[in-house]
Amino acid sequence: MRYITIALSKGRLTELSIDLLEGAGIDCTELKGNSRKLILSDEKNKIRFFLAKPADVPVYVEYGAADIGIVGKDTLLEEGRDLYEVLDLGFAKCRMCVAGPKELEGKMDSISITRVATKYPEVARMYFRHKRRESVEIIKLSGSVELAPLVGLSEVIVDLVETGRTLKENGLVVLDTICDVSARMVVNRVSMKMENQRITKLIEDIRKQL
């Protein structure tokens, strides 16, 4: 039997992902230990795991280096990889939003936005191109995106909003919701066909817990 390889996102998704896999009868002891090994395995079920930076998970899966991945919808949208997105795991829920100063509230259609700061340049570009049919300048930042409108770097931002507290404390509001975001299970297009039975069973075993 071949190994099925699963790529997990390092960070806030890791623990919940492990819970689901354990619930599906996969032995994750090695994964939970403090091992420095990069690739861990469940020999009985012939499953291998590795942890990767979230943005890299869709890449591993698209290339077939991993058969299955667990990753946030935000990363999937940004990476735009050609994958099967088979399950919404329902955790790590938040929204991808356009946010800006309170003065802009309700005026999205009348003002013309020229600069958008974001950690998600592709998501922002798609939104403004397809939904708003506008050409905007996208400014890519790596963190604390809320700063941008406050210091005049951009008019609005595109970012994940979980509770909205950071926005509120900085006098910003949600101007439009682009989409809902949560953790997803993705599968490589070839693996799904070549290992159909094993992967379909795994999907079902995880679906039952949701």
Next chain:
Amino acid sequence: MKRWNIYTPEGVQDILFESCRQKRLLEDKIRRTFRLNGYREIETPTIEFYDVFSENGLIKQESMYKFCDSKGRLLALRPDLTVPVARIAATKLKDEVFPIKCCYIGNTFSFDELGGGRQNEFTQAGCELLGINSPEADAEIIAMAIEALKATGIEDFKIDIGQVGFFKGLMEESGLNENEIEEVREFIDQKNLVGVEQVMDRHKVKSSLKKIILDLPRLFGSKDILQRINYDDIGKGAAEALLNIKAVLEILEDRNLAEYVSIDLGMVQSMNYYTGIVFRGYTHGVGFPVLSGGRYDRLVAMFGRDLEATGFSLGINMVLMALERQKKLVPEKREGVLITYDIGARRLASDYCRQLIAQDIPAELDILNKGIEESREYAISRGFSRIVHVDSDGTKKEIIL
């Protein structure tokens, strides 16, 4: 000024000795299989007028390499080999008796994503079968695809079959508008059950039909899934598509190829020239299909002739990668002779060398002439199986390596 003269552009590569040998070997096997099955080879130009590919948004402009000819007309490096064949079929093959079977092996160019075996310049080997639209023809081209994959040496592979008419038919019945259909198509293509559900919940669609649309991302696997669908629920177009798949499967069974075939009714990738049966080939070791094809009955008409057609192409680079990962690449066996000689024996050595080559045995004269040790090193690095030394009196001494 930056100097780029020591680099190659992105997505292209130099293919050196062993890789090149493996590639030619593979191409030869495929070419032979095509020919033995009645497909005649053609060669089309590497550059074509841009219009050949751009008509009706056939191939998106951002994926093509473009430049101008001396009259200012836009040219493109061919991104595809099926479209040029359609052009030829419409304009040059008018007197051919049906079915027209042709094949090609050539390089194509496109600016698409790189990595995992994908290159901007890549070699495709393919077959086209023109002039017939029947399950028999669809099965024939799929059989050819299977034979080609078998010839490559890949053992464990699958051909996944879909029918674009199935999805189209369901959508016609559903009454969704164009944008919504595109939305559903994308979700089904990603096997995203939740996404499909979200779109469908916004609409009033007959419940039996809705159930099948929601189920589409799951409708793949063995041919048993065909039994899960009630023909009364799906409308005429989709029912015809199903019958078409069934007919093709039956023929493939008779041709003893059923073991290679699986079905995916949710195969709805946007390859806008396909009109009927579509298929893809998969194997272990590569994350992308090694082969894809399908029926394109309206493509040739774009060039002025109504001609039904089907075909497929196989990615040589992908197949090579799969063979390598599956450890199926056969290393070159040691063979051939390096001939060293005393200066006085040059003529004898040269005659001997020619003799060996005439018998299809690789042979080289040792032009290094630096003594046995250096000759031995060269002979070993080049994979010769022996060194033969020719003395000035004509006697030969053999060293087996």
